[in-house]
Structures are given as C-alpha cells and as structure tokens.
Amino acid sequence: xxxxxxxxxxxAREIALRVGNRxxxxxxxxxxxxxxxxxxxxxxxxxxxxxxxxxxxxxxxxDVTAHDTLKLEEPGxxxxxxxxxxxxxxxxxxxxxxxxVPEDDPRVETASVLWKAALWGERExxxxxxxxxxxxxxxxxILMPEDFGAFPLRKDYPLKGRGERDNxxxxxxxxx
Amino acid sequence: MxxxxxxxxxxxxxxxxxxxxxEFGDRAISLEPGVGGRTMVLNFxxxxxxxxxxxxxxxxxxxxxxxxxxxxxxxxHTGFEKLGEFRxxxxxxxxxxxxxYMSAMNNNVGFAIACEEMLExxxxxxxxxxxxxxxxxxxxxxxxxxxxxxxxxxxAFSVMLxxxxxxxxxxxxxxxxxxxxxxxxxxxxxxLAFDLPDDVVPRIRDFLEKxxxxxxxxxxxxxxxxxxxxxxIGVGVxxxxxxxxxxxxxxxxxxxxxxxxxxxxxPYSGYETFDFEVPVRNDGDCFARFEIRxxxxxxxxSISLQAIERLRPGPFNALDHKVTLPDKDDVYTKMExxxxxxxxxxxxxxxxxxxGEFYSATESPNGELGWLIVSxxxxxxxxxxxxxxxxxxxxxxxxxxxGGLISDLVAVLSSLNIIAGELDR
Numbered sequence: 001x002x003x004x005x006x007x008x009x010x011x012a013r014e015i016a017l018r019v020g021n022r023x024x025x026x027x028x029x030x031x032x033x034x035x036x037x038x039x040x041x042x043x044x045x046x047x048x049x050x051x052x053x054x055x056x057x058x059x060x061x062x063d064v065t066a067h068d069t070l071k072l073e074e075p076g077x078x079x080x081x082x083x084x085x086x087x088x089x090x091x092x093x094x095x096x097x098x099x100x101v102p103e104d105d106p107r108v109e110t111a112s113v114l115w116k117a118a119l120w121g122e123r124e125x126x127x128x129x130x131x132x133x134x135x136x137x138x139x140x141x142i143l144m145p146e147d148f149g150a151f152p153l154r155k156d157y158p159l160k161g162r163g164e165r166d167n168x169x170x171x172x173x174x175x176x
Numbered sequence: 177m178x179x180x181x182x183x184x185x186x187x188x189x190x191x192x193x194x195x196x197x198x199e200f201g202d203r204a205i206s207l208e209p210g211v212g213g214r215t216m217v218l219n220f221x222x223x224x225x226x227x228x229x230x231x232x233x234x235x236x237x238x239x240x241x242x243x244x245x246x247x248x249x250x251x252x253h254t255g256f257e258k259l260g261e262f263r264x265x266x267x268x269x270x271x272x273x274x275x276x277y278m279s280a281m282n283n284n285v286g287f288a289i290a291c292e293e294m295l296e297x298x299x300x301x302x303x304x305x306x307x308x309x310x311x312x313x314x315x316x317x318x319x320x321x322x323x324x325x326x327x328x329x330x331x332a333f334s335v336m337l338x339x340x341x342x343x344x345x346x347x348x349x350x351x352x353x354x355x356x357x358x359x360x361x362x363x364x365x366x367x368l369a370f371d372l373p374d375d376v377v378p379r380i381r382d383f384l385e386k387x388x389x390x391x392x393x394x395x396x397x398x399x400x401x402x403x404x405x406x407x408x409i410g411v412g413v414x415x416x417x418x419x420x421x422x423x424x425x426x427x428x429x430x431x432x433x434x435x436x437x438x439x440x441x442x443p444y445s446g447y448e449t450f451d452f453e454v455p456v457r458n459d460g461d462c463f464a465r466f467e468i469r470x471x472x473x474x475x476x477x478s479i480s481l482q483a484i485e486r487l488r489p490g491p492f493n494a495l496d497h498k499v500t501l502p503d504k505d506d507v508y509t510k511m512e513x514x515x516x517x518x519x520x521x522x523x524x525x526x527x528x529x530x531x532g533e534f535y536s537a538t539e540s541p542n543g544e545l546g547w548l549i550v551s552x553x554x555x556x557x558x559x560x561x562x563x564x565x566x567x568x569x570x571x572x573x574x575x576x577x578x579g580g581l582i583s584d585l586v587a588v589l590s591s592l593n594i595i596a597g598e599l600d601r
Contacts, residue, residue: 002293002534002536003293003442003443003444003536004442005442033532033533033534034293034294034532034533034534034535034536035293035534036535038533059420059421060420060423061423062423062537062544062546062563063423063546063548063561063563065548065561065563067550067558067559067561068559071558072552072558073552083533083548083561085535085546085548085563089420089434089436092441096533096535115421115423116418116421116422116423116571116572117421117422117423117568117571119571120567120568120571121423121568124567128257141250142249142250143249143250143253143600143601144250144253145250152255152258153257153258157258159258159259159261159262
C-alpha cells in the first residue's frame with residue numbers, strides 16, 4: 001500500500017521501460033517493489049542508465065545505499081545490492097534502481113557526476129559496506145573513525161563490535 | 177518597511193576558485209584577504225557553542241574569508257541502522273526518538289507509517305488525527321527552537337529564551353501524552369502507544385491559542401532588526417540547482433523556491449483533508465529559511481486546530497491484533513487476546529511481514545525522512561536504512577559558506593537546524 005499515486009507510478013514505469021529498451025544489451029529488469037518502480041541493472045550499466053534517467057528529468061537523488069545479502073535465505077545474484085532512489089520534481093515520479101555487486105570486487109562507478117547528493121551518500125555506503133565508487137573525488141570514511149578496520153553494516157560484522165570501543169589508540173601529551 | 181534597509185554589499189572579491197590555493201594544511205597566516213594567496217587552516221568545533229552539537233568544520237581562511245570548508249561528521253555515530261537489524265519494528269520506534277530529539281514525535285510516526293505501508297494496515301481516524309496533532313506540535317517545537325537559536329547566534333539572546341518557554345510548554349504536553357519529554361516513543365505500528373488523555377486536549381488548545389502571539393513577537397523582534405537583517409539577507413545563499421543536486425529537502429529547499437512538501441504531495445495520516453499552505457521563498461538565504469520556519473509554524477498551528485476540532489472518541493489502534501496489542505483487560509479475561517498478546521511479544525513470533533524492499537517517506541520538520549526496509553519475512557527487519565534529511569541538507573554547507581566571511585558560517589549553521597543525532601545516526 002504505497003502512497004505513490006497511480007499516475008505517478010505509470011509515468012515512472014513508462015520511463016523505466018523506455019530507458020531499459022535503450023540499453024538492450026544490459027537486459028534491464030523493470031519491476032515493482034512496495035509500490036515503487038524498480039530497475040535491476042548490471043553494475044557496468046548502472047551509471048549510463050542513471051544518466052539517462054537524469055536526462056529524462058530525474059533531478060533529485062533521494063538516497064544511495066546498499067544491503068548485504070549474506071544471511072538472506074534467498075540470496076541475490078551477488079553479495080551486495082546497491083540502491084539508488086531517484087525522484088523527478090517535474091514529473092513527480094520515483095524510480096528505485098538496483099545493481100548487484102560481487103564480494104570479491106565490490107566496486108561500481110560513481111554517480112556524483114550526476115548528482116552532488118551522491119558525494120556523501122556514496123561515502124557512507126563505502127564506510128558501512130566497503131563498496132568502492134570509482135571516480136568519486138573524495139572517497140573517505142564519513143561516520144566511522146578514519147582508522148576503523150572493518151565495514152560495520154556487513155552481516156558478518158557482529159552487533160557488539162570487535163572490541164574497537166575499548167582499543168582506541170591513546171595519544172598522550174608527551175608522545176604527541 | 178523593507179525599503180529602509182540597505183542590501184548587503186558584495187565583498188568585491190574574486191570567487192574562491194580564481195585565487196591561487198595554498199596547500200591545505202599550510203599554516204601561514206595572512207591578515208589581509210588575498211595577500212600572497214597565503215591561508216590559515218582553522219578547526220571549528222566540535223565543541224564550539226555555535227555548532228549546537230558535535231559538528232566539526234575545518235576551514236581554510238584567507239583573512240576572514242572562507243576559501244574552503246571541509247565538514248567532518250560522525251562524532252555522534254551510534255549505529256542505529258545496525259541496531260535496527262536486531263530489533264523488532266516496535267522496538268525500533270524507541271531508537272527513532274534518539275535520531276531527532278527535537279521532534280521525536282515526527283520520527284516515531286514516520287517510522288510507524290513506513291511499517292504500516294509495508295504491512296498494508298488501515299489506521300483508525302482518531303489515531304490519524306492524534307498523529308497529525310503530535311506531528312504538528314513537534315514541528316512547532318523544532319522550528320521555534322531553530323528560530324530562537326538562529327537569533328541567539330546572531331546576538332539576540334532574549335528571542336531564544338522566549339522560544340524556550342514555548343518549547344517547555346510543548347514538552348509538558350508531550351509528557352502528559354506519552355510520559356516522555358524528549359524521547360516520546362509514542363507511535364506504534366498500527367496506531368499509538370496510548371490514547372490521548374482527555375485533560376491534554378484543553379492544554380493543547382490553550383497552547384495553540386497563545387503561541388501565534390509569540391510567533392508574532394519573534395517576528396517583530398527580528399524581521400525589522402537591522403543587525404539581524406544585515407547578517408542574514410544575502411548570507412549563505414543556496415542556489416536552487418545546488419539545493420536540488422545536493423538532495424536538500426524541507427524548509428531549506430522551500431526557501432529556494434521549490435514547493436515540495438510530502439504532506440501535500442504524498443499525503444499520509446489524512447493530511448489531504450486539511451486546509452494548509454506550503455510556504456515558499458525564492459532567495460535561498462538565511463533570512464528566507466527563517467521566514468519559511470515562521471510561516472510553517474503558523475500553518476502547523478492551523479492544522480493542529482483543525483485536527484482538534486475533528487477529534488472524536490474511538491479506537492486509537494488498528495483492530496488487527498495480528499499486528500497491534502489487544503486491550504490489557506481483554507488479555508486477562510479472553511483466551512483469544514491472550515494468544516495474540518503472546519504471539520506479538522515473544523521472541524521468534526510477531527506480525528507477519530511480507531518479503532521485499534519498501535521505501536516510504538514523510539515530511540519531518542527538516543525535510544524528507546525516508547525509510548528503506550528490506551524484509552526477509554520475519555518480525556525483525558533484515559535491513560533498515562534511514563534517509564536522514566539533516567545528512568543531505570548538511571552536505572550542501574560548503575556551497576553556502578565558501579566565499580563568505582567566517583562569522584557568516586555561524587549564521588548559516590544556525591539556519592540549517594542540523595540535528596547531530598540524525599546526521600550521524
């Protein structure tokens with residue numbers, strides 16, 4: 001029971017299909033999840049497809065995030081799924097773009113050339129999952145300390161941590 | 177009135193990019209702008225009083241001009257999203273309070289609505305009206321504090337004290353309603369934790385009748401104030417394109433001329449039945465954000481009064497006891513209710529949740545508060561992603577600050593209403 005009006009959903013679906021048809025070789029999967037039109041795309045084609053959406057009027061990147069499928073009963077194609085939620089102010093429509101990213105090579109191209117919002121969204125995604133965004137101008141950790149050794153939102157990282165809380169490096173006055 | 181005041185004069189300096197940059201970290205000090213291109217690096221925060229929380233900004237200064245601004249965040253990171261993967265939906269509501277302690281009600285209700293959309297649950301009208309009242313009171317609490325602090329940072333201390341008096345009254349109302357002042361935990365998936373007590377309603381009505389006079393007073397105190405105008409008009413301008421590109425939402429976006437309000441565009445809790453305006457300003461500066469907040473408080477007063485008029489006795493929770501707890505009296509006397517209670521509260525049980533990915537957003541006082549829930553079909557969500565408005569709003573700070581004076585940074589920071597709990601989660 002999504003609050004997206006039917007007209008907005010129809011518009012989003014139409015654009016998703018049109019953009020998907022332009023990238024025949026990418027075999028874009030257009031579907032619906034929780035009332036939002038979704039596009040599942042191969043990661044090599046994620047940025048060209050997002051760019052096509054940007055050109056089609058999707059000027060607002062709502063969020064960039066990811067999830068780790070490690071402990072799902074029905075795992076996805078790869079371990080990580082990166083999500084881009086985009087919205088078009090002019091068309092008043094929303095599309096949810098997803099791409100699978102493998103564990104051994106967790107990288108995908110940056111969307112920060114299309115939307116400035118991706119600058120911080122991708123930094124957080126890297127901070128929490130270790131997914132690298134190629135071409136990002138400043139891919140540093142943003143919420144966790146710089147010297148934190150793990151990616152805390154991965155499913156193999158325990159809730160109570162690995163003792164980082166008690167083992168912060170101590171710098172005394174005479175050593176500084 | 178406005179004609180008597182001069183427009184702020186441009187500093188006449190070349191834009192930041194045109195000047196030769198010193199290496200970031202070079203500690204040479206220049207006293208006059210542009211002398212030899214030498215700059216000074218200044219660490220601002222995280223314990224500076226003007227940062228209102230734990231914000232740290234590393235500034236590269238050329239005289240008093242900010243050439244580069246590098247915000248550093250994460251000091252209040254608490255791992256709320258990780259915690260969400262180990263808590264049931266209703267347990268997570270207590271966590272949403274801690275994200276935005278200025279308007280906890282809006283966060284409680286926002287998350288409950290996201291869950292209800294996932295569970296396809298209908299909410300009774302009384303619960304919806306109480307939610308609207310509480311959300312709008314939360315909006316007033318949030319905006320009035322922001323306006324007060326904005327004035328305080330620019331030297332008008334009494335405005336902050338007036339706004340604190342009103343906030344105190346609101347917290348008394350929240351305490352009477354939910355038992356908590358800051359962390360209310362009042363929303364529940366499927367309705368509310370308790371019904372609205374009868375003696376609160378006259379108190380809310382009394383507050384709503386008196387608060388417009390305070391808003392007027394604040395407006396009179398500041399809107400014609402020479403110092404306030406000089407320090408906010410044309411200061412911290414966020415162009416519309418930059419705002420949209422940075423994903424800025426809420427009052428900050430509406431101050432740049434984009435009339436986007438999820439209460440009107442994607443109505444929830446019956447907002448479509450209320451009569452209200454979405455205030456918009458075009459300047460995108462600190463003063464426009466201040467004006468928007470004042471106008472939104474007046475709208476919030478009007479919406480709450482309309483909701484109080486329509487308040488009738490009735491159930492405050494969805495009657496689907498596969499999701500909401502049954503009445504405590506029934507639990508003691510009826511087997512059916514006892515089973516429902518057991519099934520909802522014991523670990524490993526809980527409501528039936530569909531599998532899939534669900535995104536839902538509500539209009540919190542700072543902007544679009546979104547929740548991406550990835551569900552694996554159990555009562556505990558597999559992944560909860562918060563789309564925090566403060567996070568994306570704050571990412572645009574460099575646009576507003578670079579090229580301006582360092583004292584303008586204080587004016588800009590206080591006009592953004594960044595809540596560190598939500599920024600860092």
